[in-house]
Amino acid sequence: MKEHFINESYEKKINELINQMTLEEKIGQLIQIVPSLFGAFDETIAKLINGEISYDEFQKLDRNYHEDKIRGGVLGSMGGVTGAETSNRLQKIAVEESRLGIPLIFGLDVIHGYKTIFPIPLAEACSWDLEWMEKTAEIAAKEAAAAGIHWTFAPMVDISRDPRWGRVAEGSGEDTYLSSEIATARVKGFQGEDLTDAQRILACAKHFIGYGGAVGGRDYNTVDMSPQTLHEVYLPPFEAATNAGVGTFMSAFNDLNGVPCTASRYILTYLLRDKLGFNGFVVSDANSIAECVEHGYSRDRKEASRKALLAGLDMDMSQGTYLQDLPEQVENGDIPEASLDEAVRRVLRMKFNLGLFDNPYRTNQEIEKKSLLAPEHVQAAREMAKRSIVLLKNEHNTLPLKKKLNKVAVIGPLADNQRELLGTWAVTGDPNDVTTVLSGIEGAVHADTEVAYSKGCDVSDKEETDIDTALKVASDSDVIIAVVGENSDMSGEASSRMELDLPGRQEELLKALHQTGKPLVVVLINGRPLTIPWVAAHADAIVEAWQLGIQSGNAIADVLFGDYNPSGKLAATFPYSVGQVPIYYNHPRTGRPASEVKFTSKYIDGPHEPLYPFGFGLSYTTFEYGNLNLSSSEFTKNEKAIISVDVTNSGNQSGEEIVQLYIADVIASRVRPVKELRGFKKIMLQPGECKSVKFELEMQDLGFYNEEMDYVIEPGLFKLYVGPNSKEGLEGEFNIIKQ
Numbered sequence: 001m002k003e004h005f006i007n008e009s010y011e012k013k014i015n016e017l018i019n020q021m022t023l024e025e026k027i028g029q030l031i032q033i034v035p036s037l038f039g040a041f042d043e044t045i046a047k048l049i050n051g052e053i054s055y056d057e058f059q060k061l062d063r064n065y066h067e068d069k070i071r072g073g074v075l076g077s078m079g080g081v082t083g084a085e086t087s088n089r090l091q092k093i094a095v096e097e098s099r100l101g102i103p104l105i106f107g108l109d110v111i112h113g114y115k116t117i118f119p120i121p122l123a124e125a126c127s128w129d130l131e132w133m134e135k136t137a138e139i140a141a142k143e144a145a146a147a148g149i150h151w152t153f154a155p156m157v158d159i160s161r162d163p164r165w166g167r168v169a170e171g172s173g174e175d176t177y178l179s180s181e182i183a184t185a186r187v188k189g190f191q192g193e194d195l196t197d198a199q200r201i202l203a204c205a206k207h208f209i210g211y212g213g214a215v216g217g218r219d220y221n222t223v224d225m226s227p228q229t230l231h232e233v234y235l236p237p238f239e240a241a242t243n244a245g246v247g248t249f250m251s252a253f254n255d256l257n258g259v260p261c262t263a264s265r266y267i268l269t270y271l272l273r274d275k276l277g278f279n280g281f282v283v284s285d286a287n288s289i290a291e292c293v294e295h296g297y298s299r300d301r302k303e304a305s306r307k308a309l310l311a312g313l314d315m316d317m318s319q320g321t322y323l324q325d326l327p328e329q330v331e332n333g334d335i336p337e338a339s340l341d342e343a344v345r346r347v348l349r350m351k352f353n354l355g356l357f358d359n360p361y362r363t364n365q366e367i368e369k370k371s372l373l374a375p376e377h378v379q380a381a382r383e384m385a386k387r388s389i390v391l392l393k394n395e396h397n398t399l400p401l402k403k404k405l406n407k408v409a410v411i412g413p414l415a416d417n418q419r420e421l422l423g424t425w426a427v428t429g430d431p432n433d434v435t436t437v438l439s440g441i442e443g444a445v446h447a448d449t450e451v452a453y454s455k456g457c458d459v460s461d462k463e464e465t466d467i468d469t470a471l472k473v474a475s476d477s478d479v480i481i482a483v484v485g486e487n488s489d490m491s492g493e494a495s496s497r498m499e500l501d502l503p504g505r506q507e508e509l510l511k512a513l514h515q516t517g518k519p520l521v522v523v524l525i526n527g528r529p530l531t532i533p534w535v536a537a538h539a540d541a542i543v544e545a546w547q548l549g550i551q552s553g554n555a556i557a558d559v560l561f562g563d564y565n566p567s568g569k570l571a572a573t574f575p576y577s578v579g580q581v582p583i584y585y586n587h588p589r590t591g592r593p594a595s596e597v598k599f600t601s602k603y604i605d606g607p608h609e610p611l612y613p614f615g616f617g618l619s620y621t622t623f624e625y626g627n628l629n630l631s632s633s634e635f636t637k638n639e640k641a642i643i644s645v646d647v648t649n650s651g652n653q654s655g656e657e658i659v660q661l662y663i664a665d666v667i668a669s670r671v672r673p674v675k676e677l678r679g680f681k682k683i684m685l686q687p688g689e690c691k692s693v694k695f696e697l698e699m700q701d702l703g704f705y706n707e708e709m710d711y712v713i714e715p716g717l718f719k720l721y722v723g724p725n726s727k728e729g730l731e732g733e734f735n736i737i738k739q
């Protein structure tokens with residue numbers, strides 16, 4: 001594995017610096033203060049999250065940027081500080097006024113864009129388009145770097161199999177293979193090939209580890225899983241990020257099997273450094289060191305700080321827990337100074353690799369002004385948003401709509417809304433930059449087409465409803481486009497839901513609209529899979545549009561009116577009911593698989609199949625699969641299979657298909673999943689065109705961890721599936737044979 005970031009001249013300079021540093025200066029490098037978190041959840045940050053104030057207004061508030069600590073050389077990083085002017089001003093104090101002139105590193109949650117806000121990560125994942133996801137990360141890096149940011153707390157690579165968990169919005173869904181591929185793309189997009197490039201930023205693989213496996217889908221809750229599940233399902237995306245050269249990791253809030261990740265030597269040293277070979281540094285999640293006390297894992301913050309540092313937690317993101325709690329413990333020998341030096345070394349290593357010592361002022365206000373919302377960035381937002389849309393239903397070819405109609409009724413609480421379309425973690429986005437669904441539709445239709453709008457009801461407020469007016473608007477229309485879903489603060493951090501239905505009275509609105517007998521197109525604006533069985537049964541068409549960022553309205557209109565043929569495929573299963581959760585496609589086999597037979601693994605009060613499976617998504621055209629071929633029917637474990645399949649566009653318009661390859665290990669020394677994604681290819685086909693799609697499948701990749709936690713590739717029969725989603729496709733088989 002490539003040895004990232006170890007550069008002889010840097011290491012020499014780091015040693016020289018460490019030898020000059022006082023104890024306080026060393027600890028200072030391990031501190032990240034987030035001014036905006038001051039008072040943690042005070043009313044100001046609530047106003048920001050609720051969109052009552054913009055991030056720029058938020059920044060202008062009288063915030064103590066800890067200039068005295070910077071000048072004293074006892075602050076190494078700041079979070080949540082933006083703007084070339086502010087960044088350069090603070091950096092100047094660090095570089096030109098502190099004793100050793102060690103530059104600051106500025107971090108921020110640039111999760112899906114900085115000013116040009118792209119679709120939420122779960123939406124992007126549904127594009128399965130690695131090139132575009134790398135591109136949007138690259139643009140996010142460009143804008144963030146121009147605004148004085150050096151480091152993003154992204155990509156979030158947590159696997160989530162429970163849509164009650166609000167942070168499913170921030171990741172790449174339920175599948176390990178797809179999430180690993182996307183993690184690689186995003187790390188490369190943020191970091192590029194040369195971190196000293198002033199248009200690139202350091203990435204951060206988070207949250208290490210198992211965060212998405214919280215019991216009950218409740219954020220911050222306990223995580224308990226076997227070492228096999230940890231290694232086979234949750235670890236690979238972090239391994240992929242490491243192999244892609246990610247420069248930092250963030251520890252997760254949760255405990256894993258009883259030990260808080262933030263203070264777990266098994267996680268932060270054995271897994272991360274010994275097993276994955278990671279050379280960068282680890283930052284805690286906000287205040288997660290101090291929270292080891294609440295976990296009952298440490299009697300006080302001092303003990304928490306000591307355990308965290310000795311576990312391999314390098315930088316403390318909080319209000320300075322390390323600053324208060326480390327000095328005395330180093331002085332009295334409870335913490336070996338060598339352990340402290342190792343943490344300092346890792347932080348300085350990444351500052352050198354970023355080029356901050358040679359070029360501490362990577363940007364200026366002119367660069368910033370030119371970069372933010374550059375036209376090519378905004379166009380990229382529209383391209384990515386189009387590709388993130390998943391067509392879930394399209395009865396009688398309701399879609400695409402004609403642009404020339406008498407009247408289009410646009411109904412629903414999210415039709416003329418800007419803020420909610422930014423989605424979660426868009427802290428530096430501006431709702432004013434969002435094209436609403438209504439505007440997108442108005443911009444797409446023929447000039448003679450009337451577009452009438454009515455809100456109908458609120459997203460969550462059961463009182464605020466005006467369904468009668470909505471019905472009047474809809475009564476003489478040719479088609480109803482109903483735009484419903486979730487507010488952006490219903491997913492993301494600390495936003496777990498116990499129900500997955502459409503909130504408020506939205507379904508009541510849809511039922512009333514359905515009564516009109518007009519064609520009903522439902523556009524979903526949401527941050528997680530929803531349970532929408534009534535909509536699935538009664539709408540004529542369903543467009544899963546997630547929260548697509550600033551170009552939401554144009555991208556949705558592009559799909560609704562046929563300027564773009566939807567190609568997205570679900571990266572997360574849509575349950576039929578929340579009672580089915582956790583429900584995911586690659587579940588282990590059981591001795592009594594669900595069937596209509598009584599004594600089998602299912603529910604007696606509802607279906608055992610999900611509403612929409614992983615990998616599912618329709619197109620305006622159709623695709624046929626044929627001629628599945630394997631290069632052999634047997635392979636030794638060091639060989640690879642070449643698989644080919646013919647895919648034909650059997651419809652009358654061009655379209656992209658995401659061809660998916662799954663395998664199943666039929667007999668093994670541990671129960672294996674019913675199937676697992678092991679490859680995908682996105683291809684464009686003209687009407688009538690046929691392409692042969694090829695996959696290479698390394699037998700080495702078909703192993704698993706046995707009871708003794710050895711990674712084994714066992715001889716035996718494997719099934720192979722190639723098709724449009726995790727439920728359908730052509731079937732083949734092969735054997736792995738002994739050498």
Ligand code: GLC
Nearest residue numbers: 079109153206207285286493
């Ligand atoms: C939050 C999140 C983490 C984020 C950090 C800084 O609590 O858990 O993902 O990067 O704090 O905002």
